[in-house]
Amino acid sequence: MDRRTLVEQIRKKQSYLCIGLDTDSTKIPKHLLDAPDPVFEFNRQIIDNTKDLCVAYKINTAFYESRGVKGWDSLERTVDHIPDNILRIADAKRGDIGNTSAQYAKTFFETYHFDAVTVAPYMGADSVKPFLDYKDKWTILLGLTSNTGASDFELQQMGDERLFEKVLRTAAGWGSADNLMFVVGATQADEFTAIRKLVPDHFLLVPGVGAQGGSLKDISEKAMNRDIGLLVNASRTIIYASDTVYFAEEARAIAQQYQFEMKEYLK
Amino acid sequence: MDRRTLVEQIRKKQSYLCIGLDTDSTKIPKHLLDAPDPVFEFNRQIIDNTKDLCVAYKINTAFYESRGVKGWDSLERTVDHIPDNILRIADAKRGDIGNTSAQYAKTFFETYHFDAVTVAPYMGADSVKPFLDYKDKWTILLGLTSNTGASDFELQQMGDERLFEKVLRTAAGWGSADNLMFVVGATQADEFTAIRKLVPDHFLLVPGVGAQGGSLKDISEKAMNRDIGLLVNASRTIIYASDTVYFAEEARAIAQQYQFEMKEYLK
Numbered sequence: 001m002d003r004r005t006l007v008e009q010i011r012k013k014q015s016y017l018c019i020g021l022d023t024d025s026t027k028i029p030k031h032l033l034d035a036p037d038p039v040f041e042f043n044r045q046i047i048d049n050t051k052d053l054c055v056a057y058k059i060n061t062a063f064y065e066s067r068g069v070k071g072w073d074s075l076e077r078t079v080d081h082i083p084d085n086i087l088r089i090a091d092a093k094r095g096d097i098g099n100t101s102a103q104y105a106k107t108f109f110e111t112y113h114f115d116a117v118t119v120a121p122y123m124g125a126d127s128v129k130p131f132l133d134y135k136d137k138w139t140i141l142l143g144l145t146s147n148t149g150a151s152d153f154e155l156q157q158m159g160d161e162r163l164f165e166k167v168l169r170t171a172a173g174w175g176s177a178d179n180l181m182f183v184v185g186a187t188q189a190d191e192f193t194a195i196r197k198l199v200p201d202h203f204l205l206v207p208g209v210g211a212q213g214g215s216l217k218d219i220s221e222k223a224m225n226r227d228i229g230l231l232v233n234a235s236r237t238i239i240y241a242s243d244t245v246y247f248a249e250e251a252r253a254i255a256q257q258y259q260f261e262m263k264e265y266l267k
Numbered sequence: 268m269d270r271r272t273l274v275e276q277i278r279k280k281q282s283y284l285c286i287g288l289d290t291d292s293t294k295i296p297k298h299l300l301d302a303p304d305p306v307f308e309f310n311r312q313i314i315d316n317t318k319d320l321c322v323a324y325k326i327n328t329a330f331y332e333s334r335g336v337k338g339w340d341s342l343e344r345t346v347d348h349i350p351d352n353i354l355r356i357a358d359a360k361r362g363d364i365g366n367t368s369a370q371y372a373k374t375f376f377e378t379y380h381f382d383a384v385t386v387a388p389y390m391g392a393d394s395v396k397p398f399l400d401y402k403d404k405w406t407i408l409l410g411l412t413s414n415t416g417a418s419d420f421e422l423q424q425m426g427d428e429r430l431f432e433k434v435l436r437t438a439a440g441w442g443s444a445d446n447l448m449f450v451v452g453a454t455q456a457d458e459f460t461a462i463r464k465l466v467p468d469h470f471l472l473v474p475g476v477g478a479q480g481g482s483l484k485d486i487s488e489k490a491m492n493r494d495i496g497l498l499v500n501a502s503r504t505i506i507y508a509s510d511t512v513y514f515a516e517e518a519r520a521i522a523q524q525y526q527f528e529m530k531e532y533l534k
Contacts, residue, residue, distance in 0.1 A: 022367070024370075060363075060367060060370075062361070062363060062367045062368075062370035062371045062374065063367075063370050065370070065371065065374045065378075066370040066371070066373040066374040066377075066378055067378065068339065068343070068374075068378045068379070069336050069339050069340060069343075072335065072336050072339060073336060076335070076336075091363075093361065093362060093363050093387070094329070094360065095360060095387065096327075096329060096358075096360050097412070097413065097414040097416075098414065100289070100327060100329045100330075101329075103291075103327075103329035103330050103332070103333040104329045104332065104333070106333040107329065107332045107333040107335075110333075111332075111333055111334065111335045112335070120360070120362065120387045120389050120390075121389060121420065122387050122388060122389045122409055122412075122420060122421065123387075123409070123412050123414060123416050123417065123421070124414065124415070124416020124417060124418065124419030124420055124421070125415075125416045125419050126414050126415055126416040127414065127416050128416075142389060142390070145364070145389075145390050146364065147364040147365065147390060147391065147393050147394065148391070148392075148393055149390050149391020149392045149393040149394050149395075150390065150391060151391065152391030152392055152437060153388065153389060153391055153425075153430065153433065153434065153437075154389065154390070154391070156425055156426070156433070157425065157426060158423055158424065158425045158430065159423070159424060163420065163425065163430065166420065166423070167420065170419060170420075
């Protein structure tokens with residue numbers, strides 16, 4: 001999916017919501033466990049009930065990988081069920097030397113039909129570039145994450161900036177606002193104004209709203225750019241809104257609340 | 268596998284060789300392509316012909332993931348074929364917020380029977396600790412990698428040390444020399460003496476010998492500690508030594524050269 005299409009979808013749906021499918025097979029409603037693939041059945045109903053309210057789904061691969069081959073089957077069915085006009089993000093946080101990163105890029109962009117993959121920056125340019133080589137695909141590089149461990153390295157001073165700022169500034173030159181986004185956690189709301197000065201045009205993927213406590217209002221006020229430039233992710237607050245047979249309708253209700261709020265900020 | 272067993276195996280085999288199974292399905296000898304699982308058949312023959320010469324096998328998961336479910340099947344068969352007295356390393360470079368890293372730890376330590384997994388440090392303590400919670404399993408944290416991109420962030424100054432030094436010093440306190448190793452690339456030979464001052468007791472996993480040009484002699488002289496403390500990895504130079512029907516014997520011949528050389532340095 002190219003940038004123009006993504007921005008069009010945001011304006012059309014009046015939403016920059018990304019729904020995180022961190023689907024834990026031990027947390028899905030009991031009545032689904034008799035389905036041939038309970039995790040896919042859960043995801044299918046979530047997608048069918050929310051696809052008009054969001055512009056992206058983010059599949060957290062760890063929750064699928066931990067179930068082995070059955071998990072990868074659920075992942076494949078899920079990504080193939082997402083409509084083409086919605087961005088399909090593999091939240092996989094890969095990154096390795098060039099010939100290995102090329103294999104990871106192949107995994108998510110060719111073997112599975114994702115539009116975007118999250119990548120860790122630690123190993124530098126040649127570990128990221130194989131992902132950027134794909135046309136109309138997105139590399140979403142970790143910048144400042146939402147967890148407490150962000151203070152260990154990301155927030156530490158490196159010369160006259162902090163590590164995550166150096167990552168944003170340096171990596172912005174490896175790609176463009178058309179193929180590179182950055183992860184910035186919603187729990188880091190104080191940082192968004194400064195981050196927008198470093199990367200004014202790039203999309204930011206913002207996890208940490210909801211269960212992790214970040215504020216949608218704060219982020220939207222501080223980080224929106226002229227092309228919106230935001231994908232705000234919520235996972236657990238939406239997909240685990242209820243564990244009854246009405247889980248998908250309850251998930252829709254929460255997603256709808258986010259979309260209503262986003263519509264306000266888009267005015 | 269605990270540290271005592273690993274050190275015993277090194278002394279018994281007179282080897283600290285790790286063989287990297289970066290098995291690319293497009294690079295294996297043609298005569299194997301008729302086997303039900305050509306990648307496993309290749310790995311099986313490599314393992315059967317080298318298992319007395321090495322103390323670890325490192326499976327680069329990217330080369331398996333890129334083949335989808337078939338690749339994970341090959342990976343599972345391969346790890347299950349490695350004898351119990353040899354360290355089974357998943358070179359997966361994972362790392363995410365705590366609840367997600369816990370899923371990755373489960374993937375490699377429970378769903379698949381690995382003894383160790385490589386982890387990226389960028390996201391800090393809570394992204395690494397779920398791996399360290401497993402008894403008799405190893406977390407192998409990226410320190411200073413062998414690729415050119417190491418200069419982008421890892422080698423940049425952070426206060427009075429460089430980022431990779433801060434990672435080694437900080438992370439050493441998250442685990443112990445009994446459950447935590449560090450990746451230090453063989454191409455960074457000048458750094459080994461200083462690194463040993465920072466982490467005198469930890470094992471170092473050293474990729475980059477062979478195809479990437481690092482010197483086994485340099486590393487062994489500078490980085491060996493009283494418990495040896497080294498696992499030196501070679502991948503492509505061993506497994507792709509030949510593409511004939513004798514590929515496994517040729518791989519053995521190269522592995523034997525490394526082991527002969529290591530035996531000298533162990534004196």
